[in-house]
Amino acid sequence: MRKQAFYIVGILILTLIAVGCSSPLSAISKTETDNAEIAHGDAISSRAALTVLSHYYDKGSFNRNYTSYSTAFTDKTDDVNVDTGAWIVVRFSNAINPSCLPASLDATANYPIKVVRTEDNQPVLGTFELRNGNKDIVFRPVQRHWLEPLSGTEGSKASWQGIKPNYTYKVTVSGVVDVNGQTLASANTWTFKTIDVDWGLYFVSKKQADGYVYMEKYVPGRNNRYFNPSAKTMIYTHGYEKNAVINDYRRENMLYFITKGSGTIPLGLDTLQYIIDDGWNFGIFFWDQFADEPDEVKNAEAKIWKTSNGFQGMRYRVRTGFGKGEFRTTNQPVRPLGEEFYNIYISALAGNTANKRIIAHSTGAQLGAYLVRVISDRVTNGTISQSYVPNRLALLEGFWSKDAKSYFNGILGWTKSMWNGEAIRSIVSTVKSRHTTLAIEMDKHQNYMCGDSWLAIGDSNYDLRKMVCVTYVYPDFIGTNATNDTGDRHCYARLYYFWTYASKITSWIESHGGVTSRTADSTIRSYMNNGTSNYVFVQSGGKNSATPLDDTFSRVSLRNY
Numbered sequence: 001m002r003k004q005a006f007y008i009v010g011i012l013i014l015t016l017i018a019v020g021c022s023s024p025l026s027a028i029s030k031t032e033t034d035n036a037e038i039a040h041g042d043a044i045s046s047r048a049a050l051t052v053l054s055h056y057y058d059k060g061s062f063n064r065n066y067t068s069y070s071t072a073f074t075d076k077t078d079d080v081n082v083d084t085g086a087w088i089v090v091r092f093s094n095a096i097n098p099s100c101l102p103a104s105l106d107a108t109a110n111y112p113i114k115v116v117r118t119e120d121n122q123p124v125l126g127t128f129e130l131r132n133g134n135k136d137i138v139f140r141p142v143q144r145h146w147l148e149p150l151s152g153t154e155g156s157k158a159s160w161q162g163i164k165p166n167y168t169y170k171v172t173v174s175g176v177v178d179v180n181g182q183t184l185a186s187a188n189t190w191t192f193k194t195i196d197v198d199w200g201l202y203f204v205s206k207k208q209a210d211g212y213v214y215m216e217k218y219v220p221g222r223n224n225r226y227f228n229p230s231a232k233t234m235i236y237t238h239g240y241e242k243n244a245v246i247n248d249y250r251r252e253n254m255l256y257f258i259t260k261g262s263g264t265i266p267l268g269l270d271t272l273q274y275i276i277d278d279g280w281n282f283g284i285f286f287w288d289q290f291a292d293e294p295d296e297v298k299n300a301e302a303k304i305w306k307t308s309n310g311f312q313g314m315r316y317r318v319r320t321g322f323g324k325g326e327f328r329t330t331n332q333p334v335r336p337l338g339e340e341f342y343n344i345y346i347s348a349l350a351g352n353t354a355n356k357r358i359i360a361h362s363t364g365a366q367l368g369a370y371l372v373r374v375i376s377d378r379v380t381n382g383t384i385s386q387s388y389v390p391n392r393l394a395l396l397e398g399f400w401s402k403d404a405k406s407y408f409n410g411i412l413g414w415t416k417s418m419w420n421g422e423a424i425r426s427i428v429s430t431v432k433s434r435h436t437t438l439a440i441e442m443d444k445h446q447n448y449m450c451g452d453s454w455l456a457i458g459d460s461n462y463d464l465r466k467m468v469c470v471t472y473v474y475p476d477f478i479g480t481n482a483t484n485d486t487g488d489r490h491c492y493a494r495l496y497y498f499w500t501y502a503s504k505i506t507s508w509i510e511s512h513g514g515v516t517s518r519t520a521d522s523t524i525r526s527y528m529n530n531g532t533s534n535y536v537f538v539q540s541g542g543k544n545s546a547t548p549l550d551d552t553f554s555r556v557s558l559r560n561y
Contacts, residue, residue: 060086239362365398514553
């Protein structure tokens with residue numbers, strides 16, 4: 001019995017040691033142990049419960065009446081008219097354990113702050129960070145872009161996921177753990193409504209390993225994932241965007257989307273990868289809600305130049321349901337889009353002395369030209385420094401409507417009505433004479449199929465070609481039918497320009513009579529026409545294949561097409 005008793009006591013002692021409790025062999029007296037346990041219990045009971053104290057939207061309020069774009073965004077505490085570039089900040093009572101933040105963008109089930117669009121429960125993806133002594137969790141939404149294949153000859157369309165205008169979003173806070181291991185007693189939820197219009201500069205990633213392209217809006221005073229403030233920078237702006245808004249705010253993303261005759265060229269080829277890999281920032285100035293004028297492109301281009309323009313003013317289109325939209329003016333800008341572009345440009349590139357390039361497509365060519373003219377004017381009068389002047393302006397398949405417009409009278413020193421093409425020629429003439437290193441190029445991707453004036457709805461602006469470096473590209477692999485193929489050829493211009501920046505493609509084209517987006521600015525400048533001796537690079541080979549790696553060119557006297 002005595003041996004058995006000793007055996008049982010031994011087992012008890014070992015068990016106590018194993019679970020980490022004090023054993024009778026401890027040097028701590030029983031009284032000390034009791035006092036320590038009482039103190040430990042009091043500490044646990046005295047800890048404040050983990051609760052949500054408040055939330056706000058970092059840079060969630062945009063003042064369209066700003067005096068400086070650099071101070072246009074401020075934090076917002078109410079849940080209406082939230083800017084699409086806002087970050088959501090949730091403040092807690094206790095410091096948060098960083099381990100509760102997800103490591104993966106797609107691990108939405110583990111998000112401590114979940115945001116979904118109420119219309120269809122589409123999740124908003126984002127990343128997380130801690131602030132304020134780890135008591136604030138910041139949810140930083142991302143924009144994810146991809147191509148959505150369509151059937152038949154329609155090719156594909158650009159789609160994206162993120163915070164969009166005029167939607168209601170539901171926020172749920174749950175699964176949060178503080179540094180003491182405490183969790184929220186219950187989920188915290190609310191909804192917010194975004195403002196119904198968005199315009200601005202978005203910086204772009206190259207296509208990532210997950211197959212997506214990402215973008216982030218430039219907001220002054222905040223870091224941007226895809227923008228290095230001191231790096232060389234290309235800024236692109238799009239043109240007319242018919243029905244983009246009612247298709248869930250469709251936006252361009254530079255992934256190769258043309259299926260007609262493209263052979264082995266992969267759908268979704270990232271045409272920007274060569275530019276970004278070479279150290280460039282790439283930004284897009286989006287004005288899509290203003291450019292979506294389904295009945296008349298003249299209504300869209302007028303917003304570039306003047307707010308009271310005699311057409312449809314500064315109205316913008318808003319999605320109101322699946323395939324539905326309406327025009328509004330409530331939150332319209334108080335300046336024309338050309339001035340908005342300028343203000344954003346000088347804010348984003350303040351202090352940047354690296355190479356800069358403006359690339360403008362279609363109707364956006366007018367916006368790009370306006371920007372360069374205003375920069376030039378402000379440099380000339382000493383308002384801003386010479387470093388803001390871009391090194392190059394590319395006008396890709398520029399569109400200028402026909403007929404004189406009275407809104408030109410009284411802007412940029414003009415005193416008369418003009419055709420849009422005439423206004424662009426005036427701008428080019430002015431900036432060419434002021435800035436002798438500025439290279440200006442333009443290209444056309446049509447031919448005889450739609451004439452030289454866009455089936456009579458536009459202005460050929462032939463005299464502009466006597467002032468700049470000109471290239472005619474003929475993507476006949478797409479087709480040569482004016483009704484069916486003009487649009488795709490028109491859009492191919494931007495893909496081709498970015499794609500040909502690849503060093504291998506540039507080496508081929510330059511050795512076969514042409515120039516590309518990678519060709520030196522000084523070379524493009526040397527090829528600019530002067531009104532007397534005028535030439536054009538004309539594609540002579542490779543017209544029937546999508547790849548530029550068989551394109552050849554001849555430089556000949558300027559002609560229509």
